[in-house]
Amino acid sequence: MTAFIDVEVAYALTAQQDLIKVRVAEGATVRDAIEASGILGKHPDIELDGRNKVGVFAKLTRLDTVLRDRDRVEIYRPLIADPKAVRKQRAEEGKVLKKGGGPAGE
DSSP states (O other), rough: OEEEEEEEEEOSSSSSSEEEEEEEEOOBBHHHHHHHHHHHHHHHOTTTTTOOOOEEETTOOOTTTTTOOOOEEEOOOOOOSSSHHHHHHHHHHHHOOOSOSSSTTT
């Protein structure tokens, strides 16, 4: 008898979130859960072997990671801008970056 686990697959756009519950065989991987959820058909822009990274509960992971019962698989969208490059550009432009709360009254 094959044992099953319940997991969720999550993918969020700016105006829409998909959270799909799926039952997969014990020993299933992140890739197995994503494929079983049908989300790749709903969002053809997802490229698992390319630009989209995946994680389990906000921790980056690989597609061949074995899942546990009640895990949440998350598919991340690519960054629009590299945060390091943006900070460097601001520094070159002479913009002052505030850190911390600063003095009271400001």
